Amino acid sequence: MPDDIKLDKELKVVGHRNVRPDGMDKVTGRAKYGADLILPGMLYGRVLRSPHAHAKIKSIDTSAAEALPGVKAVVTGKDFPDQPKSKPPYGPMIQDAWDATRNIIAREKVFYDGHCVAAVAATSDSIAKQALKLIKVDYQILPHVIDPIEAMQPDAPILHEDQFTLGVEGATKPSNVFRIMKAAKGDVDKGFAEADLIIERDFKTKAVHQGYIEPHACVGNASEDGNVEVWTSTQGHFVSRNQLANLLGLPVGKIRLTSSEIGGGFGGKIPMYGEPLAVRLSQKANRPVKIVMTRDETFRSTGPTSGSHVWMKIGVKNDGRIVAADAKLYYEAGAFKGAGIAAAIGCMFSEYDLENIRIEGYDIVSNRPKVAAYRAPGVPMAAFAVEGVINQIAKKLKIDPVDIRLKNAAKQGTVNVSGIKYGPIGFIELLEKVKAHPHYNTKLEKNQGRGFAAGYWMHAGGMSCASVNIQDDGTVTLIEGNPDIGGSRASMAAMAAEELGIPFEKVRPIIADTSSLGFTFLTAGSRTTYATGMAVVEATRHAIKICCERAAAVWGVTPEQVKWEDGHAKPASANVGDFAPLSLSELAKKAPMMGGPIAGHSEINATGQGPAIGGHLVDVEVDPETGFVKLLRFTVFQDVGRAISPDYVEGQLQGGAIQGLGWALNEEYIYNDKGQLVNAGFLDYRMPVASDVPMIGTVLIEEPNPNHPYGVRGVGETPIVPPQAAVANAVENAIGIQMSELPMSPPKILRAIAADRLKAAE
Amino acid sequence: MDEMRYETPTSVNAAVKLLAGEKGLAKVLAGGTDLLVQMRGETVVPNLIVDIKKIADMKAIKKEKGGFRVGAAVSGAELGEHPELSKMWPGVVEATELIGSTQVQGRATMTGNLCNASPGADSVPALIAAGALAAIAGPNGKREVPVEQIPVSPGKTSLAKGEFVTSLFLPKRPKKSGDAYLRFIPRTEMDIAVVGCGISLTLDKAGTVLAARVALGAVAPTALLVDAAANAIIGTKLEDAALDALAAACSAACRPIDDKRGTKEFRIQIAGVLARRVALIARARALKK
C-alpha cells in the first residue's frame, strides 16, 4: 500500500481504488490472449530460424516441405516485396522499411541466431514442425560480432557493406557504427576547469530481454477478396496495421487488426514479427494461420534491449554542485540500426539542473536481434553510469547521497539538454520525502548496504481517438484504441465516469479494432493514460455538451444556461429558472425523440506531456563468501502527476523496480563462441521470482501536470531507470566496492571482493 | 515420421520386456519433468515411452531393514510429506525438494533426477552422501548398486539396454547421525545448482566425527564422492582447522567447467564455502538425535 496519497475530496471516481473492468475475465480464464483464438480450418504456422549468427543465404529449397502431406503453404523472403532502403539524411527516428522487412524474414543474409528464414503452415503443429526439417538452407557462414566496442574495431566483421557512419566526415570504409549522435549545452571544458573534483568511470551492461510472460502470438486470416483480418498481441494495432500494409503492399483500408488481450510487452511488443508471415501464409493457403512463438524463439528472435558501454565524467565543486558532465554512450542496435541513444541523451541528466553537458551516442549494429524498446528505452544504461558517478562523488566529498541530488535537482524553469523547460516538477519534494522516510533512517547491519538513485523519463503524447456512446438506459460504452497492458481500461472508465458524474460500473470500456476507430498510437512511452485519457475526457465532454443542449431544449433555455453536475443537467444558476435536474438516464431515454443518439467523440494529437522523476531506495545484504545479493528492502518514490488508478500506479512502480533488480543482478544474454544464445529460456535467463524479493514500498508524489485535465504525467517508464544504479550503490555501500558492470552476478561480486582484498594486502 | 508409442505396463517384468524389446530409443517415464523438456527441444525423440506409474510399488515408500525403500515414481512432494523419512534423512529430502518449483515437485522423482545424469542434479550428492543404493531390474534379473555408479557422464548412465531403476534404498542410520544438502544458485529458487554439496556424518558421544561421506554436484561431469573431504573431518569435532581442511579438500576435488551458470574459479571457491556450511548443519542435526 502507498505510504500516502493525496485524494482531492471532490473526485468521486478518479484516484479511487476501482476494480478493473477487464478483471473478471482475467481471473476466470475467459480473457482471450494472442494464442487463444481458434478459428475453423485454422492452420498451424511455424518458423524456421537461423542457427548462425551471421551467414549468407546461398539458397533455400522448400520443395520437400511443400510436398509433405498436410503442409498448405511455405514462405521465404522472396514471398515479400522488397522495400526501398532509406537514404541519408536520416531523422532521429529510424523507420527503414528495408531493415524492417529483413528483420521479419531474412533475404540475402541472416544477421543473428534465431533470424527467421522461412515459415510454413500446416494442418497440425507436428506436421508444421516436421516440414521445417525438410527445408534445406545452404548457408555461407560469416564471422560475427556482438559486443559494441568490438563491433567498432577496424577489423570487425561488417554487417551492412553499404553503411557508412553518419557524423563522421568523409568516411570511406563501411562501418558497424550507423551514426554518432551529439548533444551539448553550455561549455563543458570550462566547467571541468572550474571543478574541484572530477570523477571518470567506465560502465558496461549486458543485453536483457523484456521478459513478458506471453510469447508473441497472432492469427492471420486473408480472404480471396483481398481483405485481411489479423488477431494479435501487440502494443499498437493501428501502428502495426500501417506497417503491415506497407510491408505486404496492401491498402490500409483492407486490413483490420484486432488486438487480443496482451500478456505483457514493456516495449517488446511494438515491433511485428509473426504477423506478416501469418498473413502471407494465409494468403497462399486461403485459410487462417496461427503463429505462436515458443519461449526459445521469443528470446532468440525478438527485441532485447541494447548491451552498452558508457564512459562518464562528471566535475563538481566541493559543495557538491555539478559543473560539468561529459558522456559517451556505445549502444548495440542489434542487426539493424536504431539503438535507444536519442532517448538516453534526452533523459540521462534531465532530473538535474546542469549548465554544462556534452553527450555523444554511438548507434552500433551487431549480430543479435534488432533491439526493441524496453521501458524507458535506452535510459537505464546511461542512468546506471550517471547515478554511479554521482554516488562516487558523494562518497568522496562525504555528502549525503540525497543531499547531493538536492543540490543539483531540476525544478520548475530548469532547461534540460534537449531545450525543454520544465513546468511544475516534484523532484525536490521527492528527495525531501526520501530523507524523511523511515526506510532512509533505519540502521543497517554488517554486510548490508543502502543505495539511492534517481531517474527521469520525458513521456509521449501523440494521436489518440475515443468515442463515448450513451446508451438509452444511461449506461455508457467507451471506445478507445490502446491495448490494455496494465489496467488502462480502468483509468479510462474512471475519467469518463468522473466527467459524467456516474458510478464507475456504469461505464464499459472497449478497445476497438483498427476499422472501428480513428488512428491511435502505441500503448508505449507511458502515453496511454495521458494522451488517450485526454481523448476520453474530450469525447465525454462532447457527449455532456449534447446532454446539456437537450436539457436546454426541454427547459426552453440556452445551452449556456445549463451546467452538468453529479450526473445531471442543472440550471447554471438560480436566475435560469426552477427546473428539476435531468439525469443522464432520463436524457438518454428521451434521446430517440430528441434528435437521436447521444455520443461524443474525440480525435486528438496530444502534446504537453509532463516528465516524471523517480527515486529508488534499496537495502541489500551481500554474502561475502558467495557474492549472493539479497534484497532486503525497496522503496520507490515517484512524482506521478496524478494517480488515476492508484493501485495500478503502485503496481507499475513495483513491477519496474523488480525488472530493474533482475537487470542489475542476474539477467543477461549469454552467447557461445559461435554467437548462439545459450540461455534462451526462463531456467537460465534468470528473472526475479517471488521468493527473491520483499514487499516493495511506494511513495506517490502528486505534482499534477497542468496540461492534462486530471494532472496525469504517465508512470510506467520511469520506474526502470533508477533501480540498476540504486542496487549497485547499495552493493557498494555493503562491500565498499563500486560494481561498474551489469549484471552484478555472484561470480563478479566475489571476484571484485577478492581483487579488493589483494589490493589492500599489497 | 515414426510413430511414438506409449505403454503403461503393470509389472516390472512387462516394463523390462518393453524396454529390452524396443529397437529404437525407449525412455522410462515417471515424473517426466526432464523427459518432456528434452522431447520438446527434440534433444530426445523416443520411439517408445514406458510409463512406469501403473506398476505396483513404484509410488510406494516402504520401511526396510530399518531404512526406507523409495519407489522410482515417488514425487518430491510425496517424499516431503513422509514424516519418518524426512526425519531420518532430512538432507536427502531437502535436496529433492530443491528440484524445480512446487509444480515440478508434484511430478519430479529422485530416481529420475539420478537417471537423468545431470551433473547439477540436486538430490544426487545428498543420495551419494547418504550411501543410497539403486535397485535395478533388467533382462538379466535384478541387481543393486551404489547410486554414484549410475551416472557416468552428463546425460549418460551405466544402465544396460532394457534396464531401469525401480527404487532407491536409504539405509538405516546409526545414532547421532545427520545429513544436509546445500546448493548455490544466484536466485533463491528455480535455478540449477551452480555447486551442490551433500554431507552425511555420524558423531560419537563426545561429538567427534566417527564417519562421514561428502559429495559434490555440478563441479565435474558427474557428482563426486570426495573421500579426502570426508577424511579431513573424521576424527575431528569440526573445529575451524577441520572445516578449513574440508573446504580445501572439496575445492581440490573440483574439475568444473565454465558455462552459462558459473565459472570454474567460482565453482571451486564455492564448493569449499558450501562444504563448511553443510557440515555444520549436518552436525547440528546429528547432535539432536
Place this chain on the structure above:
Amino acid sequence: MSRHHISTTINGDSAEFLCDTDESLLDCIRNELHMTGTKEGCGTGDCGACSVLLDGRLVCSCLVLGVEAAGKKIDTIEGMAQGDKLHPLQRNFLEHAALQCGICTPGFLIAARALLEKNPNPTETEVRFWLAGNLCRCTGYDKIVRAVMATAAELRG
C-alpha cells in the same frame, strides 16, 4: 498415425480428446478441448502459467503428457469459480489489483489455491517460496502475495 483416445475428467465433467503421444496435457486442454484459460509461457516448467491440478496435485500441464490424463481428474482455472461466485482468491486478486497484464494470473490462482488447501496459515515467506515457480513480470509480486495472504486470513475467518 493413429492418435490416442483419452477419457478424463476436467473440472468435474467427463471429457474426451484425441492426442499424439508427444502432445502435452497443456496442448490437449487448449487445442483439443479449447479451454484456453490455462496459458503457455515457456513450455518447459519454468514459469507456472500452465498450472493445473492433476488428481489434486499441483503440476505444470506442459510437463504432463496428454496420454497420462487418462482416468485422471484435472482442475483448471475455468473450474475455479462456483457458478457466478468467484473463489475468494479470484475476488481478492481483483480487489488487491494483483494482476496487470493477467497472463500469469490463472497459474497463480491455481497454485495459490493448492497452497491454501495444504497450509491455511502460510507466512509471507512460505507464500513466496510456494509461488516461486510462477513468474510474473508486471507486478513485482507485491500485490499477488498480499492477495494470497488476505485470502488466507479471510478463509481462516
Place this chain on the structure above:
Amino acid sequence: MGEARRFTGDVAELEIEAGNVMQLFRKLGERFPELAPVLEDGFAVAIDGEMFEDSLLQPIKPDAEVILVPKIAGG
C-alpha cells in the same frame, strides 16, 4: 538545435519568422535542404520550453524560442 546541426552545416541558432510549426519547417527546409526531408518525421519542437510533437499547426508567437528535439519512442 542539437541533433539537427548535422544537417545545417553546424549552424546552431538562427532567427526565423514563422507563425506556426509548418511555416517554420518550410523556412528551415529552404535554408537547409539537407534538413528538409527529416524535419516532419524526425523532429518535435520545444516552443518556449514546451514540447510539441507532430504539431505542424501549433502557433508560434513572435519572439518565441523554438528548439528542435529529436523524436523519441517509448517502451
